[in-house]
Amino acid sequence: KSTIIKAPVAVGLEEKHLKPLHMNDLLHEAKEALSAARDEAKKIVAAAQEERFTRKKHDTSFPLNSIKYCLANQNISIEDIDYITFYEKPLLKFERLLYQHxxxxxxxxxxxxxxxxxxxxxxxxxAKVVKKELGYKKDIIFIEHHMTHAASFLISPFEEAAIVTIDGVGEWTTTTYGVGKGNEIRLIKEIKFPSSLGLLYSTITAYxxxxxxxxxxxxxxxxxxxDMNRKTNIYYEKLRKVLDLKNDGSFRMNMDYFIYQFYDRMPSKKLRKLLGGPTRKFNSEITQRHKDIAAALQMLYEDVFIKILNHAYKETKCKNLVLSGGSALNSVANGKILSNTPFKKIWIQPDPGDGGSSIGGAVFLYNSILGNKRIFELKDASxxxxxxxxxxxxxxxxxxxKYQSFKNNEELVKKVAKLIREGNVMGWFQGRMEWxxxxxxNRSILSDACNPKMRDILNLKVKHREKFRPFAPVICEDDVLEYFICDKPVPKPxxxxxxxxxxxxxxWKKIPSVTHVDGSGR
Structure with a gap:
């Protein structure tokens, strides 16, 4: 992925790996973001994933469609762009891969x-590939991967904050924490490959x-x-053997149980033996054993995650937290941050994974390298x-x-609400697409949360996905505390x-289709 910037116009292009690169045979998607300045309000004005144009989920092709959209949004061309930034340093990553081999x-x-x-x-x-694809002739700036994650701070509402980034792996780094203040980001500590909380989660996902x-x-x-009880879930104690967790949140993986550093497959023979059976075949039955292993993994992840955050607070003394990296998509763990750490406020950008690195690279160049003042906060994903x-x-x-037109939004909303209440499933297509x-x-499937059959209808007939998958409630912010046991004030993420x-x-019984099996809602 890469990012393009021009003062006062900045385009962020994230072009993820186009094919398998190393041990995991992971395919990534292509995304792109645009940041632009108009008058005194320098802000991100456009961002989109390539998959939204090609209709291929996790599209790995070069993101020409998303680039064209972002440039057209501001009525500019590639010649108007002064810099492109890339979301990692390929030579540094190549060094790691050679070392592994x-x-x-x-x-x-x-x-x-x-x-x-x-x-x-x-x-x-x-650099040559990007220049050839885009017809671009100017500079390309390479930024370390976790710094593009950490740069989420630059579009946060905070003037100063602790920053924590967690993912699979960048060049060498898998976890960092540090401090952001003004235009500056200072990363204090990092955990390096092969110890990786993200790759641990991915390994069990594959298993x-x-x-x-x-x-x-x-x-x-x-x-x-x-079984979400650490004392009774036998797989929790088993998984604790694969990771040595220190009091400061640092950890070392027991690599006897992992082979992702050597092979393009993840669960090792020793890990399969530890967990008591072979890797589950895709689309085969999900047994209670599989569910208990998933529970054990989530509990272990939260143990490490909360220790990392608590130590980051101890080192930084900042009450604000910016969280980024692919692991920041673990919304279950995120909901426990403010009640289990001293942090008072938290901010996570709409795409904290590698997609968000396109925006991160753009703003890091614009604010931290070029020295432009921070005056923008990303408040919504439209x-x-x-x-x-x-x-x-x-x-x-x-x-x-066939279609029906409405005189105003009020008429449209009343009609849609009536159809939802009658048991219909609605496709809602209004305004700008989400980043x-x-x-x-903005691009959502809407249905009746009170209908106990609706979750199964959506999973099996509309989404065509696993029956256990939950759906998200939509609620006015003023009503949140009536329905949820939630942090106050309600966090922006x-x-x-x-x-x-x-x-x-x-x-629970009144809104069953958005109440997960554990009584939670996202």
Whole structure:
């Protein structure tokens, strides 16, 4: 992924790995973001994922469509861009991969042979690839991966904050914490590969038969169906053996149980033996054992996560927290931060994973490298394309689709509410598309939370996905404390569907389709 910036116009392009690069055979998607300045209000004005244009989920192709959208949004061309920033330093990452291959030789020979041609022709030549694809002739700036995550601070509401980033792996780093103040970001401590909380979660995700770097959230959603008691869940004690956790939140993985540093598969023979059976086959039955393993993983993740945060507070003494990295999508753990740490306020951008690195790279260059003053706070995720009434009507007429027009939004809302109450499932397509992986009310499926059958209807007939998957409640902020046991004031990341809280018990039977098995809602 990469980012483009021009003062006063900045475009952020994130072009993730286009094919498998190393031990995990992970495919990533392509995303792009645009930041622009108009008058005195320098702000991010457009951002979109390539998949939203091609209709291919996690599209790995070069993000030309999203780039074209962002440039067109500001009526500019690629010639107007002064800088492009890339979300990692390829040479530093290549150093790690060579170290892995040499350390693991001859076990790593197959993946070495498969991955090296792509590195030599593409990844190490990414500057030339980007320039060729875009017809771009100016500078490309490479920024360390976790710094692009940490740069979420620069679009937060805080003048000063502790920063914590957690993901699978960047170049070498898997976890960092530090401090952001004004335009400056100072990372104090890091944990390096192969010890990785994100890769631990991905390894168990693979063991449970789900796709790595794509379905970790499914394991999070499955975990409440298991035994969430640390004293009685036998797999919790087993998983504790794979990780040595220190009081300061640092940890070391017992690599006897892992092979992701050498192979393109994740669950090792020793890990399978520890967990008492083979890897679950995709689409096979999910047993109680699988649910208990998911629960054990989530509990272990939260143990490490909370210790990291508490130590970050101890070192920084900042009451504000900015959380970023792919692991910041673990909304169950996020909902426990303010009640289990001294932090008073938290901010997570709408796409804290690698997609958000496109925005992070853009603002890090603009604010921290070029020294421009921070005056922008990202308050909502409505950064994607929108369509005029005329464009919508032309599409409907062209495809001979019957439709009804309304004089105003009030009439439309009343009609939709009536249809929902009658048991219909509505596709809501209004305003600008959301930035990030969550449907936040602009491109959303709406249905009746009070209908006890609706969750199964949506999972099986509309979404075509696993029956255990939960749905998110939509609620006015003023009413949150009536329904939820929630932090006060309600944290901003709830707007981005990034925090899970318990629903008050008296509402469980009244809103069953948005009440998860453990009585929670996201």
């Amino acid at each position: 040499l350390q693991g030789f001859p076990k790593t020979i197959k993946i070495f042979i498969r991955s090296m041609p792509f590195w030599l022709t593409h990844k190490l030549r990414i 449970l038969g789900f796709k790595v770097n794509n379905s970790e959230y499914k394991v999070m959603g499955l975990s409440p169906y298991g 950064l994607g394309p929108e369509f005029s009434t005329k464009e919508v009507k032309n599409f409907l007429n062209k495809n001979k689709i 990030g992986p969550r449907a936040l009310g 709830t707007d981005f569907m990034l925090m899970v809280y318990p629903i008050k018990k008296q509402w």
